[in-house]
Amino acid sequence: MKERKEGVETFRRPAIGFALLFFALAAGVGARHPDEGQAGRxxxxxxxxxxxxxxxxxxxxxxxxxxxxxAQAIKLSTEPVLKQDQPWELSGPDAYVDVLYDEEERLYKMWYDCKVEVQHYHGTPSQERAVGYAISEDGIRWKKPALTAVTDKPTNLVFFGFGGKKHGVPYVVKDYSDPDPVRRYKMLFNFWDFRDRGLGYAWSADGIHWEIHRFTVIQGGFDTLNIFFWDNKYGCWVAYTRIRIAGKRSIARATSPDLQHWSLPVAVETPDELDGPDEHLYTPGCFRLTNARDVYVMVTGVHDQVKNILTPQLGVSRDGIHWRRFRKPFIPFGPKGAWDSGGGRPSGREVPSGDKLLFYYRGVEQSHGENPREGIGVAQIGRDRFxxxxxxxxxxxxxxxxxxxxxxxxxxxxxxxxxxxxxxxxxxxxxxxxxxxxxxxxxxxxxxxxxxxxxxxxxxxxxxxxxxxxxxxxxxxxxxxxxxxxxxxxxxxxxxxxxxxxxx
CATH class of the missing domain: 2.60.120 (Jelly Rolls)
Structure with a gap:
């Protein structure tokens, strides 16, 4: 099982035999969510x-x-805390951002999408998505370190995928108790293999140099920031991703004993009569609050397809399955003309800063899609004040x-x-x-x-x-x-x- 230690999550997982793995996966398929009713009321x-x-x-x-x-979060800066400022970056932080606080190193770490120029073997350049890396001591002032993880010349790029296959949108977990230090960091990301689109799985000793599982671990059109974490309430890994229900983007949940074998995703939150007719749930943003009893939090990006804007909304749950979502902006829009006046795609994670919690988002000036200005913003609420x-x-x-x-x-x-x-x-x-x-x-x-x-x-x-x-x-x-x-x-x-x- 997984135990908690003074703000740091420590994972203790039993070995899983083939038979147990089979039944664990079989239990994940059904009309109702497989984990419903496990917890005391x-x-x-x-x-x-x-x-x-x-x-x-x-x-x-x-x-x-x-x-x-x-709660409504309070923005900590009127300008992006991270933006396009390096010669190899052909776009601002593109699509999504992921930030964690490393308890061991006392350091904030960020992985974000960006576009770079890639020379193919036939000599033709093209723009492709890569993953940039940044670090911060306070979560506000960020540095892009000079690395040679995936490039010959120093850049802050740490991930390209492999084999020329499309990829992107990383979400990273630091697993403090994996007995193999090479797998200290774990990543799920969008990935296309010979079977089409799905989720890829990668691991790393330092969050910079990555090894990649050759094939998708679960197939589907999960082109969003897919969240995952070890949930000791259920004794397994849990992922929140995106599927379509009745043509509308919705939030789904899947489980796994080992990050490589997953149950089929089951919808846990869908647009309903309280949402606008053109609104979809674009990003999951779900996480479990540590050192609190039975509290799951959702910071989802709600996409209005007519206005083409993304509004971060807050949701809460006691089991990670049944949600209460508030139809109010959790992170407010910037004023007219501001770099984030067109809304933003929020990330989902508990990022502590003293007695506050930080929430990062990729903000845009005009709308969902291409923008003249974009960047990474941060807002905060008081600890536990959802x-x-x-x-x-x-x-x-x-x-x-x-x-x-x-x-x-x-x-x-x-x-x-x-x-x-x-x-x-x-x-x-x-x-x-x-x-x-x-x-x-x-x-x-x-x-x-x-x-x-x-x-x-x-x-x-x-x-x-x-x-x-x-x-x-x-x-x-x-x-x-x-x-x-x-x-x-x-x-x-x-x-x-x-x-x-x-x-x-």
């Missing part, structure tokens, strides 16, 4: 993982005076009955509730209730010291109970009392985890 214990409030009843039993508000439960006055949110636990490592005398909330113009108080809905003595709203700031890890204190020691392991409910405030998530931690001190 509601949580029983809360503690080690961050618990996010989404627009559902997973955590929440009741609420009043509350509105669920989806959906907020907001009270524009007085409101309250009560959770389902849960046990406060810390997965066997919890020291009751050190337990602290951390709340991700914004309350600068109001306040948040928290009550702890028993199974019957009665306030537990010492944990009333009157005893709670109000939170009146904006922060992702605000410790909740009660004047008569400095820690959660009296209620750890008991079935309880948490009641959040809001006044002109918004809550996003909570977590139970030990004071030693965050350097907190008891203030009894």
């Amino acid at each position: 509601y949580p029983s214990d809360v503690g080690r993982f961050r618990e996010l409030f989404l627009d559902d009843d997973f955590l929440v039993e009741s609420k009043s005076g509350i509105e669920a508000v989806p 959906v907020g439960l907001r009270a524009a006055g007085h409101g309250q949110v009560t959770t389902r009955t849960v046990r406060l636990n810390y997965r066997g490592r919890f020291q009751p005398e050190n337990g602290v509730l951390l709340l991700n909330a914004t309350a600068r113009n109001g306040s948040v108080r928290v009550e702890v209730l028993d199974e019957k809905g009665q306030v537990i003595p010492g944990f009333s709203a009157q005893d709670c010291l109000p939170l009146t700031e904006d922060g992702v890890d605000q410790p909740v204190r009660w004047s008569k109970q400095p820690t959660l020691q009296p209620v750890v392991g008991r079935p309880v409910r948490l009641r959040f009392l809001l006044e002109n405030a918004t809550i996003f998530a909570f977590q139970i931690v030990e004071t030693s985890d965050r350097g907190l001190k008891d203030e009894g």
Whole structure:
């Protein structure tokens, strides 16, 4: 199985025999999604993982005076953070961009499409797609390193495919626990082999020098940024790609035990009556949030085929299969005349930056297609702030009955509730209730010291109970009392985890 370690994903996968592989693939085909119903409907214990409030009843039993508000990212620059500026680049960053944060090297790494001139064996030059590579220490200021990975002269190009076959649109994962260091980095990309179009698979020791599987690992017209990751909820690799349902581009999901043998993709999100008649889901942008319980995020590019623009939209899910998509721009358009005023193709990944999350997109000035100006932009939201439960006055949110636990490592005398909330113009108080809905003595709203700031890890204190020691392991409910405030998530931690001190 895959374990998590302090923000770094570590993969532990059992060996898979032929028989198990056969049944794993067979289970992936069906009218309904094969993984539906695997997870428990509601949580029983809360503690080690961050618990996010989404627009559902997973955590929440009741609420009043509350509105669920989806996030809108804030752009960090009015200009592209990366654009065409090298003599071998015949276009700006073309089509898509992929960025990850390397926890081991403490470095942001980017792979992006660009067009370059290639001399064929018969001497005729042509423009073909290649993959450029860039690095950054802060995710904002980028450097294109001088490399000779695929060229004789120094460039930042790292991938051409092979055999003159068409290819493009890379998405890269760093697998920290693969026992073979040569396969530390893994890539899925669009690829054409003798059977037509599909997904190619490549691997690398450093993300720069790549080896390529000779044939497509799954066939289909997946000409989008295909997302994949190891999902320990299901114990397999999961990919999100694009298929057509009733003539419209839709988001599909496939699974694999080894990245080479895949189930048939099954649609998980399609345009519906809430979308415009000419809108398609152009990019998947799906990922699972680490260190949070059962939270999947979608940042999809919605293509209006008449206006020919792409609008990034946000979606959330508890299982990666059933989605709640908000029909509002997640990354706003630039003002008229700006380099990204025509929208953009968003990438999908959790890219941390302190207590923020970064979201990259390939922006265009006019429309989907050829543009006089284009580049890579970046926007941000607060950590875990995908959906907020907001009270524009007085409101309250009560959770389902849960046990406060810390997965066997919890020291009751050190337990602290951390709340991700914004309350600068109001306040948040928290009550702890028993199974019957009665306030537990010492944990009333009157005893709670109000939170009146904006922060992702605000410790909740009660004047008569400095820690959660009296209620750890008991079935309880948490009641959040809001006044002109918004809550996003909570977590139970030990004071030693965050350097907190008891203030009894």
